[in-house]
Protein backbone atom coordinates (compact mmCIF):
# COMPACT_ATOMS: atom_id res chain seq x y z
CA UNK A 1 0.00 0.00 0.00
CA UNK A 2 1.21 3.53 -0.79
CA UNK A 3 2.09 5.27 2.48
CA UNK A 4 0.11 8.36 1.61
CA UNK A 5 -2.39 7.60 -1.17
CA UNK A 6 -3.38 11.28 -1.31
CA UNK A 7 0.06 12.66 -2.09
CA UNK A 8 2.21 9.69 -3.24
CA UNK A 9 4.66 12.04 -5.00
CA UNK A 10 4.42 14.88 -2.53
CA UNK A 11 2.11 16.81 -4.89
CA UNK A 12 -0.04 18.43 -2.22
CA UNK A 13 -3.70 19.21 -2.99
CA UNK A 14 -4.50 22.92 -3.25
CA UNK A 15 -7.35 22.51 -0.75
CA UNK A 16 -7.07 20.78 2.60
CA UNK A 17 -8.85 17.43 2.13
CA UNK A 18 -12.09 16.88 4.03
CA UNK A 19 -11.28 14.04 6.40
CA UNK A 20 -14.53 12.42 7.44
CA UNK A 21 -12.93 9.79 9.67
CA UNK A 22 -14.24 9.44 13.21
CA UNK A 23 -11.32 7.25 14.29
CA UNK A 24 -7.76 6.58 13.13
CA UNK A 25 -5.71 3.42 13.06
CA UNK A 26 -2.81 3.34 15.52
CA UNK A 27 0.46 2.27 13.91
CA UNK A 28 1.98 1.30 17.27
CA UNK A 29 1.41 1.67 21.00
CA UNK A 30 4.39 4.02 21.10
CA UNK A 31 2.79 6.32 18.49
CA UNK A 32 -0.47 6.18 20.44
CA UNK A 33 1.37 7.27 23.59
CA UNK A 34 3.12 10.13 21.79
CA UNK A 35 -0.17 11.42 20.33
CA UNK A 36 -1.99 11.20 23.65
CA UNK A 37 0.89 12.89 25.49
CA UNK A 38 0.89 15.69 22.91
CA UNK A 39 4.48 14.94 21.85
CA UNK A 40 3.49 14.65 18.18
CA UNK A 41 0.58 15.97 16.15
CA UNK A 42 -1.60 13.00 15.37
CA UNK A 43 -5.20 11.95 15.33
CA UNK A 44 -7.14 9.37 17.29
CA UNK A 45 -10.84 10.35 17.45
CA UNK A 46 -12.79 13.18 15.82
CA UNK A 47 -14.04 14.72 19.07
CA UNK A 48 -10.36 15.27 19.98
CA UNK A 49 -9.03 16.63 16.70
CA UNK A 50 -9.41 16.51 12.94
CA UNK A 51 -6.86 17.39 10.24
CA UNK A 52 -9.26 19.55 8.22
CA UNK A 53 -10.17 21.53 11.35
CA UNK A 54 -6.54 21.74 12.45
CA UNK A 55 -5.50 23.35 9.14
CA UNK A 56 -8.13 26.06 9.64
CA UNK A 57 -7.05 26.60 13.25
CA UNK A 58 -3.48 27.27 12.16
CA UNK A 59 -4.69 29.64 9.44
CA UNK A 60 -6.94 31.58 11.80
CA UNK A 61 -4.20 31.81 14.43
CA UNK A 62 -1.98 33.48 11.84
CA UNK A 63 -4.70 35.97 10.92
CA UNK A 64 -5.29 36.94 14.57
CA UNK A 65 -1.55 37.01 15.43
CA UNK A 66 -2.28 34.22 17.92
CA UNK A 67 -0.20 31.35 19.22
CA UNK A 68 -2.94 28.94 18.16
CA UNK A 69 -6.71 28.66 17.89
CA UNK A 70 -9.50 26.23 18.70
CA UNK A 71 -12.47 26.06 16.34
CA UNK A 72 -15.85 24.68 17.41
CA UNK A 73 -19.47 24.26 16.38
CA UNK A 74 -20.80 27.83 16.76
CA UNK A 75 -19.87 31.28 18.01
CA UNK A 76 -21.90 30.62 21.16
CA UNK A 77 -19.96 27.41 21.75
CA UNK A 78 -16.78 29.51 21.56
CA UNK A 79 -18.09 32.09 24.07
CA UNK A 80 -19.30 29.32 26.40
CA UNK A 81 -16.02 27.41 26.14
CA UNK A 82 -14.10 30.49 27.21
CA UNK A 83 -16.40 30.88 30.26
CA UNK A 84 -16.32 27.18 31.19
CA UNK A 85 -12.54 26.99 30.87
CA UNK A 86 -11.70 29.96 33.04
CA UNK A 87 -14.58 30.63 35.49
CA UNK A 88 -15.39 28.82 38.74
CA UNK A 89 -17.96 29.25 41.52
CA UNK A 90 -17.37 32.54 43.35
CA UNK A 91 -15.59 34.20 40.40
CA UNK A 92 -16.94 37.42 38.98
CA UNK A 93 -17.50 37.83 35.24
CA UNK A 94 -17.81 41.41 33.99
CA UNK A 95 -19.72 41.49 30.73
CA UNK A 96 -21.54 44.20 28.79
CA UNK A 97 -25.21 44.48 27.89
CA UNK A 98 -23.80 45.18 24.46
CA UNK A 99 -22.93 41.61 23.63
CA UNK A 100 -24.80 39.16 21.43
CA UNK A 101 -28.09 38.26 23.17
CA UNK A 102 -27.44 34.55 23.72
CA UNK A 103 -24.65 35.45 26.14
CA UNK A 104 -27.43 36.48 28.50
CA UNK A 105 -28.84 32.94 28.34
CA UNK A 106 -25.40 31.51 29.02
CA UNK A 107 -25.01 33.88 31.97
CA UNK A 108 -28.13 32.30 33.55
CA UNK A 109 -26.41 28.91 33.33
CA UNK A 110 -23.18 30.31 34.78
CA UNK A 111 -25.11 31.78 37.71
CA UNK A 112 -26.54 28.30 38.39
CA UNK A 113 -22.96 27.18 38.96
CA UNK A 114 -22.12 30.06 41.29
CA UNK A 115 -20.44 32.53 38.93
CA UNK A 116 -21.30 36.16 39.77
CA UNK A 117 -22.18 38.03 36.58
CA UNK A 118 -22.00 41.83 36.48
CA UNK A 119 -23.62 43.53 33.47
CA UNK A 120 -22.43 46.98 32.40
CA UNK A 121 -23.27 49.41 29.60
CA UNK A 122 -20.39 49.55 27.14
CA UNK A 123 -21.02 53.25 26.51
CA UNK A 124 -19.99 53.84 30.09
CA UNK A 125 -17.13 51.42 30.30
CA UNK A 126 -15.55 53.56 33.02
CA UNK A 127 -17.92 51.72 35.39
CA UNK A 128 -15.62 48.74 34.96
CA UNK A 129 -13.20 50.43 37.33
CA UNK A 130 -15.88 50.50 40.08
CA UNK A 131 -17.16 46.98 39.38
CA UNK A 132 -13.81 45.22 39.63
CA UNK A 133 -13.12 43.37 42.85
CA UNK A 134 -10.71 40.73 44.14
CA UNK A 135 -12.89 37.98 42.65
CA UNK A 136 -13.02 39.43 39.13
CA UNK A 137 -11.69 36.67 36.92
CA UNK A 138 -12.75 37.75 33.45
CA UNK A 139 -13.84 40.82 31.49
CA UNK A 140 -15.71 39.81 28.33
CA UNK A 141 -16.56 42.36 25.65
CA UNK A 142 -17.46 42.87 22.02
CA UNK A 143 -15.98 45.83 20.18
CA UNK A 144 -17.64 47.04 18.03
CA UNK A 145 -20.62 45.58 19.85
CA UNK A 146 -23.81 43.91 18.68
CA UNK A 147 -26.06 45.64 17.73
CA UNK A 148 -25.19 49.28 18.53
CA UNK A 149 -21.54 49.08 17.37
CA UNK A 150 -20.28 50.66 20.58
CA UNK A 151 -16.51 50.77 20.78
CA UNK A 152 -14.55 49.80 23.88
CA UNK A 153 -10.93 50.72 24.52
CA UNK A 154 -9.15 47.35 24.62
CA UNK A 155 -5.90 48.72 26.05
CA UNK A 156 -7.78 50.51 28.84
CA UNK A 157 -9.72 47.35 29.64
CA UNK A 158 -6.41 45.45 29.78
CA UNK A 159 -5.19 47.81 32.48
CA UNK A 160 -8.43 47.37 34.44
CA UNK A 161 -8.23 43.58 34.16
CA UNK A 162 -4.65 43.68 35.43
CA UNK A 163 -5.81 45.36 38.65
CA UNK A 164 -7.57 42.10 39.57
CA UNK A 165 -5.34 39.68 37.68
CA UNK A 166 -8.34 38.97 35.44
CA UNK A 167 -8.46 37.78 31.85
CA UNK A 168 -9.65 39.99 29.01
CA UNK A 169 -11.66 38.23 26.31
CA UNK A 170 -12.65 40.16 23.17
CA UNK A 171 -15.29 39.00 20.70
CA UNK A 172 -13.82 40.23 17.40
CA UNK A 173 -16.72 39.05 15.20
CA UNK A 174 -17.73 42.57 14.06
CA UNK A 175 -14.22 43.88 13.39
CA UNK A 176 -12.54 40.69 12.12
CA UNK A 177 -8.73 40.50 12.06
CA UNK A 178 -8.86 42.66 8.91
CA UNK A 179 -9.67 45.72 11.05
CA UNK A 180 -8.61 44.90 14.61
CA UNK A 181 -6.10 42.63 16.36
CA UNK A 182 -7.17 42.43 20.02
CA UNK A 183 -4.29 40.16 21.07
CA UNK A 184 -1.86 42.89 19.96
CA UNK A 185 -3.78 45.34 22.15
CA UNK A 186 -3.59 43.19 25.28
CA UNK A 187 -6.51 40.74 25.09
CA UNK A 188 -5.84 37.21 26.36
CA UNK A 189 -8.36 35.52 24.07
CA UNK A 190 -10.19 36.47 20.89
CA UNK A 191 -13.57 34.88 20.28
CA UNK A 192 -15.34 34.66 16.92
CA UNK A 193 -18.64 33.67 15.51
CA UNK A 194 -17.00 32.24 12.39
CA UNK A 195 -20.56 31.84 11.09
CA UNK A 196 -20.25 35.52 10.18
CA UNK A 197 -17.51 37.22 8.14
CA UNK A 198 -14.88 34.48 8.51
CA UNK A 199 -17.17 32.00 6.75
CA UNK A 200 -18.87 34.81 4.91
CA UNK A 201 -21.42 33.03 2.69
CA UNK A 202 -24.34 32.04 4.97
CA UNK A 203 -23.50 28.37 4.53
CA UNK A 204 -21.74 27.28 7.71
CA UNK A 205 -21.88 27.66 11.47
CA UNK A 206 -18.64 27.71 13.44
CA UNK A 207 -16.90 29.40 16.31
CA UNK A 208 -13.29 30.05 17.18
CA UNK A 209 -11.11 31.08 20.10
CA UNK A 210 -7.67 32.45 19.28
CA UNK A 211 -5.22 32.42 22.15
CA UNK A 212 -1.94 34.03 23.07
CA UNK A 213 -0.22 31.00 24.68
CA UNK A 214 0.18 27.25 24.31
CA UNK A 215 -1.22 26.74 27.84
CA UNK A 216 -4.44 28.50 26.83
CA UNK A 217 -4.72 26.34 23.72
CA UNK A 218 -4.33 23.19 25.86
CA UNK A 219 -6.97 24.38 28.36
CA UNK A 220 -9.50 25.34 25.65
CA UNK A 221 -8.83 22.15 23.70
CA UNK A 222 -9.55 20.17 26.89
CA UNK A 223 -12.95 21.87 27.28
CA UNK A 224 -13.91 21.34 23.65
CA UNK A 225 -12.87 17.72 23.71
CA UNK A 226 -14.71 17.14 27.00
CA UNK A 227 -18.03 18.73 26.01
CA UNK A 228 -17.86 17.60 22.38
CA UNK A 229 -18.17 20.95 20.60
CA UNK A 230 -15.79 19.86 17.81
CA UNK A 231 -16.60 21.23 14.35
CA UNK A 232 -17.48 18.89 11.48
CA UNK A 233 -14.87 18.74 8.68
CA UNK A 234 -17.30 19.87 5.94
CA UNK A 235 -17.93 23.15 7.77
CA UNK A 236 -14.20 23.47 8.44
CA UNK A 237 -13.52 23.13 4.72
CA UNK A 238 -16.07 25.82 3.85
CA UNK A 239 -14.51 28.00 6.54
CA UNK A 240 -11.10 27.47 4.96
CA UNK A 241 -12.53 28.68 1.66
CA UNK A 242 -14.15 31.69 3.35
CA UNK A 243 -10.85 32.72 4.93
CA UNK A 244 -9.19 32.83 1.51
CA UNK A 245 -11.34 35.81 0.48
CA UNK A 246 -11.86 37.37 3.91
CA UNK A 247 -9.62 40.36 3.29
CA UNK A 248 -11.23 41.20 -0.08
CA UNK A 249 -14.77 40.81 1.21
CA UNK A 250 -14.11 42.70 4.42
CA UNK A 251 -12.54 45.62 2.54
CA UNK A 252 -15.64 45.96 0.34
CA UNK A 253 -18.04 45.51 3.28
CA UNK A 254 -16.27 48.29 5.19
CA UNK A 255 -16.38 50.63 2.17
CA UNK A 256 -20.09 49.90 1.70
CA UNK A 257 -20.85 50.36 5.42
CA UNK A 258 -19.05 53.71 5.47
CA UNK A 259 -20.90 54.94 2.37
CA UNK A 260 -24.25 53.80 3.79
CA UNK A 261 -23.52 55.43 7.18
CA UNK A 262 -22.66 58.72 5.46
CA UNK A 263 -25.78 58.56 3.29
CA UNK A 264 -28.04 57.82 6.27
CA UNK A 265 -26.33 60.44 8.43
CA UNK A 266 -27.55 63.10 5.98
CA UNK A 267 -31.06 61.65 5.63
CA UNK A 268 -33.82 63.18 7.79
CA UNK A 269 -35.64 59.86 8.25
CA UNK A 270 -32.58 58.12 9.70
CA UNK A 271 -33.03 59.68 13.12
CA UNK A 272 -29.90 58.18 14.70
CA UNK A 273 -26.95 56.59 12.87
CA UNK A 274 -24.31 54.58 14.74
CA UNK A 275 -21.09 53.60 12.98
CA UNK A 276 -17.58 54.01 14.40
CA UNK A 277 -16.36 55.33 11.06
CA UNK A 278 -18.49 58.48 11.39
CA UNK A 279 -16.57 61.35 13.04
CA UNK A 280 -19.77 62.12 15.01
CA UNK A 281 -19.89 58.60 16.52
CA UNK A 282 -19.02 58.41 20.23
CA UNK A 283 -16.62 55.53 19.51
CA UNK A 284 -14.85 57.18 16.58
CA UNK A 285 -11.75 58.37 18.41
CA UNK A 286 -11.00 55.01 20.07
CA UNK A 287 -11.87 53.14 16.86
CA UNK A 288 -9.39 55.27 14.93
CA UNK A 289 -6.72 54.27 17.42
CA UNK A 290 -7.41 50.54 17.67
CA UNK A 291 -8.91 49.65 14.27
CA UNK A 292 -7.28 49.87 10.85
CA UNK A 293 -8.22 49.75 7.15
CA UNK A 294 -11.82 50.73 7.94
CA UNK A 295 -14.36 50.13 10.68
CA UNK A 296 -16.12 46.90 9.74
CA UNK A 297 -19.29 46.14 7.84
CA UNK A 298 -22.02 46.61 10.46
CA UNK A 299 -23.95 49.72 11.47
CA UNK A 300 -27.17 50.54 13.29
CA UNK A 301 -29.73 53.28 12.75
CA UNK A 302 -33.19 54.34 13.83
CA UNK A 303 -35.88 54.78 11.18
CA UNK A 304 -38.35 57.61 11.76
CA UNK A 305 -39.99 57.61 15.19
CA UNK A 306 -41.77 54.25 15.38
CA UNK A 307 -41.36 50.55 14.78
CA UNK A 308 -44.14 50.76 12.19
CA UNK A 309 -41.96 53.05 10.09
CA UNK A 310 -38.93 50.78 10.51
CA UNK A 311 -41.02 47.80 9.38
CA UNK A 312 -42.41 49.65 6.36
CA UNK A 313 -38.88 50.71 5.40
CA UNK A 314 -37.62 47.12 5.56
CA UNK A 315 -40.60 45.82 3.60
CA UNK A 316 -39.87 48.36 0.86
CA UNK A 317 -36.26 47.21 0.35
CA UNK A 318 -35.72 45.39 -2.94
CA UNK A 319 -32.03 44.44 -3.02
CA UNK A 320 -31.25 44.28 0.69
CA UNK A 321 -32.49 41.18 2.52
CA UNK A 322 -34.49 41.10 5.74
CA UNK A 323 -32.63 38.39 7.66
CA UNK A 324 -30.55 37.87 10.78
CA UNK A 325 -26.82 37.14 10.81
CA UNK A 326 -24.13 39.41 9.43
CA UNK A 327 -20.75 39.55 7.72
CA UNK A 328 -21.84 37.77 4.55
CA UNK A 329 -21.75 38.61 0.85
CA UNK A 330 -25.34 39.93 0.83
CA UNK A 331 -26.47 43.06 2.66
CA UNK A 332 -28.85 42.18 5.50
CA UNK A 333 -31.07 44.20 7.82
CA UNK A 334 -33.09 43.27 10.89
CA UNK A 335 -34.81 44.93 13.83
CA UNK A 336 -32.84 43.61 16.83
CA UNK A 337 -35.70 43.90 19.35
CA UNK A 338 -37.80 41.63 17.13
CA UNK A 339 -35.04 39.13 16.40
CA UNK A 340 -31.70 38.63 18.14
CA UNK A 341 -32.83 40.35 21.36
CA UNK A 342 -36.36 39.04 21.48
CA UNK A 343 -35.96 36.92 24.57
CA UNK A 344 -34.06 39.46 26.68
CA UNK A 345 -35.82 41.12 29.63
CA UNK A 346 -37.21 44.52 28.62
CA UNK A 347 -34.73 46.53 30.67
CA UNK A 348 -31.80 44.68 29.10
CA UNK A 349 -33.02 45.62 25.63
CA UNK A 350 -33.81 49.27 26.04
CA UNK A 351 -31.73 50.53 28.96
CA UNK A 352 -28.56 50.51 26.91
CA UNK A 353 -29.88 52.23 23.85
CA UNK A 354 -31.62 49.75 21.54
CA UNK A 355 -34.97 51.19 20.47
CA UNK A 356 -38.06 49.59 18.90
CA UNK A 357 -37.21 51.25 15.57
CA UNK A 358 -33.47 50.46 15.62
CA UNK A 359 -32.33 48.63 12.49
CA UNK A 360 -29.04 46.73 12.27
CA UNK A 361 -27.49 46.62 8.82
CA UNK A 362 -24.68 44.30 7.77
CA UNK A 363 -23.15 45.49 4.50
CA UNK A 364 -22.42 42.89 1.84
CA UNK A 365 -20.19 43.16 -1.21
CA UNK A 366 -22.74 44.47 -3.74
CA UNK A 367 -21.96 47.62 -5.75
CA UNK A 368 -22.13 50.58 -3.34
CA UNK A 369 -24.38 52.70 -5.56
CA UNK A 370 -26.98 49.88 -5.82
CA UNK A 371 -27.22 49.69 -2.02
CA UNK A 372 -27.58 53.45 -1.61
CA UNK A 373 -30.24 53.47 -4.33
CA UNK A 374 -32.19 50.72 -2.57
CA UNK A 375 -32.05 52.49 0.80
CA UNK A 376 -33.07 55.77 -0.82
CA UNK A 377 -36.10 54.37 -2.62
CA UNK A 378 -37.27 52.55 0.55
CA UNK A 379 -36.93 55.69 2.69
CA UNK A 380 -38.71 57.73 0.00
CA UNK A 381 -41.74 55.44 0.39
CA UNK A 382 -42.19 56.36 4.08
Ligand SMILES: Cc1ncc(COP(=O)(O)O)c(C=O)c1O
Pocket residue numbers: 074075076077100142146171173174192193194195196205206207325
Ligand atom coordinates in the same frame (compact mmCIF):
# COMPACT_ATOMS: atom_id res chain seq x y z
C1 LIG B 1 -20.80 39.23 18.05
C2 LIG B 1 -21.37 37.85 18.06
N1 LIG B 1 -20.81 36.90 18.85
C3 LIG B 1 -21.30 35.64 18.90
C4 LIG B 1 -22.40 35.28 18.16
C5 LIG B 1 -22.92 33.86 18.22
O1 LIG B 1 -22.53 33.22 17.05
P1 LIG B 1 -23.26 31.88 16.49
O2 LIG B 1 -24.58 32.32 15.97
O3 LIG B 1 -22.31 31.39 15.46
O4 LIG B 1 -23.41 30.96 17.66
C6 LIG B 1 -23.02 36.23 17.33
C7 LIG B 1 -24.20 35.86 16.53
O5 LIG B 1 -24.82 36.70 15.89
C8 LIG B 1 -22.49 37.54 17.28
O6 LIG B 1 -23.04 38.50 16.51
